[in-house]
Amino acid sequence: MPIHEKSLIRPENLVEHEELVIDGVDVSGHWSTFIEGRSVPDYNEDLQEEIAALGGGENIHRCWQCGSCTNACTVNAINPDFNPRFWIYLIRMGLEEELVRDREIIWQCVSCNKCTYACPRDVNPEGVMKATAHWLELKGYTETKPSMVFDEEFSHQVFETGKIEEAKVLQKFFKRTNQPLTQPWLIQLVSGLVKRFPVFYLMKLGFATVFHPRTRNWDRSRDAIKEYVDERNAEIHKALKLDAKGAD
Amino acid sequence: MAEGKHKKVAYYPGCALEGTGHAYNRSTKAVGKKLGLDLVELENWNCCGAMEVKNVDPKIQTYLSARNLSIAEDMGFDTVMAPCNGCYHNLKKAEYDLEHDGKSVEVNARLSSKAGHTTYEAGKVETIHALDWIKDSVGEEGITERVKNSLKGLKVANYYGCMYTRPRHIFPEKDKGPGSESTSKPHFMDDLLAAAGAENVEYPLKTACCGGAHSLSDSDTSTKLVLNLLETAEACGADVIATECPTCHTGLEMHQVRAEKVLGRKTNVKVLYFTQLLGMAMGLSPNEVGVNENFSDSRDLIKEKGLA
Missing domain, CATH: 1.10.1060.10 (Alpha-helical ferredoxin)
Structure with a gap:
């Protein structure tokens, strides 16, 4: 049986007859709708x-x-x-x-x-x-799924600066997916660390706000990547037959 | 075991080792120093793209790694060591793609020349993991000779994760019979820790997935996967899970807490980088290998086993 015909046994395609007698034979119970139209009219050949x-x-x-x-x-x-x-x-x-x-x-x-x-x-x-x-x-x-939001935020930062800064990616990700940064498990995680080594952790936080990690002389790489991404997006939009404005 | 191999290699720490995986960075450097191995950091390296950029475009990911390899080449190195599984995997993948895929070669050449740096060509630089680095330079004998504080009595589950062994085709040096690493049953970390006295437990989930790619974007899945890793390690009798990847390591620590808070399932097994265990075995203090920077608090265990 071709795999796609598993649609025939989905709950919505099952009928239940509490009492069904056909030609003197009791056929009560669950039946799949075998006699439904089985042609698939909406093939996407591409x-x-x-x-x-x-x-x-x-x-x-x-x-x-x-x-x-x-x-x-x-x-x-x-x-x-x-x-x-x-x-x-x-x-x-x-x-x-x-x-x-x-x-x-x-x-x-x-x-x-x-x-x-x-x-x-x-x-x-x-x-x-x-x-x-x-x-x-x-x-x-x-809609754009959380993992893609994360991929986009992460990639954006790499394309722009050559490196990532975990705290910044996290912050942007949580913001775009409407999640609070104050989830109980996150608080426990961080507070456990701060209790043990507050000086190092505070220093690290302080450092991160002053020195953003980035690759030097990245501008030309950034521009080359950007040009390539634009080109690829145009190719993809054409292949998927999306209009120029697309779903970007 | 060629003594003297990898005496001086290029070092690619990667972004995670400058952030949440800092303890891995610290302990790798400390162990290298103790073993008399030189690490020269790649000048002005960039992010390898991790698990994310490839989902936007795989060819850009190849370019990002190729740029790092070109730096190693420019600096005159034929070997680059990456302790992070993600970085290691991506450098290996770039090497493979640049050898086998014409389109990748073309895109890399174009981006590199526009960016104005050397275009990396396959075959110039070999990428190794921190495990290869120690195994091939000093080996088990070298570790045993240097042990001051044996890991005797410490039961360890060795956890390698996904990116160190899969897919097989990007690791041509693995699965080459005796002495080589295995992609189905990796053992380099087991070998090194055993040489330092540890009792490795039979851990069936060595190469299972921690869900690291979706640690935050699909936390429930990651928590389930990590909880399975932790509970299985405990069932195998492990005191500690040894890791060799910052994404796995942080994932295990994070979701250990999350499993307790969200699912009410508490586990006590500790999580330490294999370099932290090796370092302490060779007489480094817990702080010198960054134990205080881990989310997972293993200080009591370390004291109990006489490693501090």
């Missing part, structure tokens, strides 16, 4: 190419569905709905609507690379997960 146009997704066409990625997956062990093999299948079949159903979890890939380690076909499933998460955001199916 879906695989769209994912392949994004960084990390280039090798998706190589997949032969062995399932090693899902078998090895860290997140799958916590949440069985997190299924890289299934999503790669949907993308290759162009089943966009089916893929979009899982838009709230695809971004949760933790980049442990177990899938890429196990993959016999050099698909780089980890990269495909990142490309797919990015695709969902660019197409407007989801």
Whole structure:
């Protein structure tokens, strides 16, 4: 049975008849709606190419569905709905609507690379997960997820200065995701350290506000990166058929 | 075990070692000094892109690492040592991509020439981890000779994390039979700590994931993953988890507290960098290896085991 037909046994496609007798035979109970229309009218024939146009997704066409990625997956062990093999299948079949159903979890890939380690076909499933998460955001199916907010803040700082400053990334990340910096576990963490070594910690905090780490003569690298990023964004917008303003 | 190898190497600490992983920086330098190994910091290095930049664009991540490798080359080094798993992984990945992927070579050449520095080409500089550095320079025998304060009686779970071994293809020197590191069952840290007297426990989660990439953006997942690492270490009888990556280390410390606060699951196993353990075994004081900079408070354990 093709994998996408698991839609037929989803709860909303199951019917329950408490009392159903057909031609004298009692067929009461749960039934899947086998006789529903089974044609898929909304193939996106370009879906695989769209994912392949994004960084990390280039090798998706190589997949032969062995399932090693899902078998090895860290997140799958916590949440069985997190299924890289299934999503790669949907993308290759162009089943966009089916893929979009899982838009709230695809971004949760933790980049442990177990899938890429196990993959016999050099698909780089980890990269495909990142490309797919990015695709969902660019197409407007989801808002920017917390991990992407973090990636953006982090990358922005690297592109601008050549280095990162953890406290600054943290602060911006918490602000953009509307999380307070005063979460009980964070307070306990920091206060434990301050109790033990207040002088060092205060000095470190003081230092960080005066000397921001940065790479010297970074301007030309910054400009070169910026130019490349703009070029790539234009390519991606074209490949995904987004209008010029896009979802950026 | 070629005595004298890596006597003087380029050192790439990376951003984490200047921030939350400062204890790793301090203890790595202190251990190097004790072993008579010279570390020369890369001049004006930049961030390797960690786990984040690649999600914006993998080719830029390659460029960032290539720039650091070009600095090592300009400084006349053929070896660069990175103690952080993230940095180590990214330098290795850049090396691989620049050898095998034409597009990466093209983008790196273009960005490097626009930025006005040497364009790094594959094969010029070898990247090693702090574990390779110690293992290949002084080795287990060298450690044993220098032990002043044996780690005897200390039960250690060695935790290597993800980026040190995966994916296999970017580590061509691993899985090469006896003497080489294994990507499925890494043992370099086990070997070094055993040479310092530690009792390594059989820890099945050596290369499991701590969720470090989403430590803050998907904290609940990270807490679950870390709690599993901590509880398993305790079930294996470990007093302490030895780490060799600042992201793992901080993740374990942070989510140990978070698991207690949010899930009500308390664990007592301590977390120390392997360089801190080696340093103390060689007679350095806990403060000299930055034990007071760790979030995880292991002072009582250190006293109890006679390491202070």
